[in-house]
Amino acid sequence: MEVWRLLRTWSGAPGYNMALDEALLLGSARPTLRLYTWEPEALSLGYFQRARDVPNLERAHAAVRRLTGGGAIHHAHELTFSITAPLEHPLYAGEVRGSYERVHAAIADALATFGVHAELRGTSALQSDREGTGMCFEHSTDLDLAWSGAKGVGSAQRRTKGRVLHHGSIKLDRSPLDASVAAIRDVAPSATLEQVAERLLASFASRFGVEFETAEPSKAEGARASERTSHFTSNAFVHRR
Amino acid sequence: MRPDDRKYTKSHEWVKLDGDTIKIGITDFAVTELCSGNEGDLVYCDLPEPGRELDAGETFGEIESVKAVADLNTPLAGTVAEVNVAIEEHLEILSRDPFNDGWMIKITPKSKSLDVDGLMDAAAYEELLAAKEA
Numbered sequence: 208m209e210v211w212r213l214l215r216t217w218s219g220a221p222g223y224n225m226a227l228d229e230a231l232l233l234g235s236a237r238p239t240l241r242l243y244t245w246e247p248e249a250l251s252l253g254y255f256q257r258a259r260d261v262p263n264l265e266r267a268h269a270a271v272r273r274l275t276g277g278g279a280i281h282h283a284h285e286l287t288f289s290i291t292a293p294l295e296h297p298l299y300a301g302e303v304r305g306s307y308e309r310v311h312a313a314i315a316d317a318l319a320t321f322g323v324h325a326e327l328r329g330t331s332a333l334q335s336d337r338e339g340t341g342m343c344f345e346h347s348t349d350l351d352l353a354w355s356g357a358k359g360v361g362s363a364q365r366r367t368k369g370r371v372l373h374h375g376s377i378k379l380d381r382s383p384l385d386a387s388v389a390a391i392r393d394v395a396p397s398a399t400l401e402q403v404a405e406r407l408l409a410s411f412a413s414r415f416g417v418e419f420e421t422a423e424p425s426k427a428e429g430a431r432a433s434e435r436t437s438h439f440t441s442n443a444f445v446h447r448r
Numbered sequence: 449m450r451p452d453d454r455k456y457t458k459s460h461e462w463v464k465l466d467g468d469t470i471k472i473g474i475t476d477f478a479v480t481e482l483c484s485g486n487e488g489d490l491v492y493c494d495l496p497e498p499g500r501e502l503d504a505g506e507t508f509g510e511i512e513s514v515k516a517v518a519d520l521n522t523p524l525a526g527t528v529a530e531v532n533v534a535i536e537e538h539l540e541i542l543s544r545d546p547f548n549d550g551w552m553i554k555i556t557p558k559s560k561s562l563d564v565d566g567l568m569d570a571a572a573y574e575e576l577l578a579a580k581e582a
Contacts, residue, residue, distance in 0.1 A: 276492075276515075276516065301481070368521075
């Protein structure tokens with residue numbers, strides 16, 4: 208059975224969170240699942256977004272720009288995950304679409320244990336979709352996981368040098384800057400972040416036939432992340448477009 | 449069969465001699481991987497400015513589909529001579545004609561030879577794709 212590294216990095220600073228994902232993308236060849244949260248809460252812009260297209264940027268206390276595309280996310284009351292793996296890995300080989308279907312199916316399994324019936328959005332837009340906000344959770348696509356007429360899981364990928372970084376946000380609750388998301392606690396009010404994390408691990412293990420080995424970032428990954436932390440919060444990068 | 453007048457990389461770029469320059473683009477396979485045949489799923493392409501010097505293997509641009517940002521790499525060293533700016537406004541060109549109108553950049557190469565390690569002719573590239581789909 209394949210063994211993935213499992214990193215749990217709770218309450219990471221926004222810049223460090225993005226820098227560690229970058230270090231993992233460029234680091235170990237071994238598939239790695241990272242589960243993390245943010246302290247302080249922060250807004251992340253998609254790699255190609257124009258800052259002026261995201262009005263919430265001015266309201267956010269902290270901001271970063273991601274390596275992945277898509278819309279802005281307010282990282283609060285959520286479990287954030289990242290998967291880093293070689294592009295040849297069966298989870299990611301082939302069309303991008305297929306990899307989303309596989310990963311989101313595993314997340315949907317985990318959510319089902321809370322009574323949340325998350326499904327791929329499909330062809331119809333959601334009630335929560337809105338123009339002009341630049342927010343990921345208000346701009347759904349057919350591969351997004353939704354329930355109660357809104358998007359509850361947003362994820363995006365970066366593919367570089369034969370590797371993939373796939374990260375995403377699973378919403379436990381709404382925040383003032385992400386007020387229209389579908390939330391796990393709408394269905395399961397007592398659900399905790401730790402429970403969501405553990406059930407996600409169980410679902411990934413079952414769906415993908417893998418085991419997890421709890422680990423820390425390697426020295427090289429940690430050093431690279433520390434070195435690059437300030438880049439992801441820098442004015443030059445956040446406002447590069 | 450893909451065009452046999454050029455060479456291909458395993459990361460699905462193509463390179464073709466064009467007078468004193470070399471054209472670089474991405475293959476239909478790369479486009480399909482990103483957008484699964486939905487040309488509207490390609491949302492942004494960032495290409496370099498003319499005059500930029502590129503090393504072999506360097507990332508010269510980035511392309512975003514609805515669900516992934518991917519690097520664009522040059523297998524050959526050279527200086528960017530011309531950029532197909534039409535792509536940045538009309539990404540559908542990449543879906544409709546990736547091997548001709550969908551060229552991305554022209555470089556003035558340090559060496560005009562396409563006989564470089566890692567570059568495949570069309571037949572070898574087809575074999576690579578067949579192995580992926582097997």
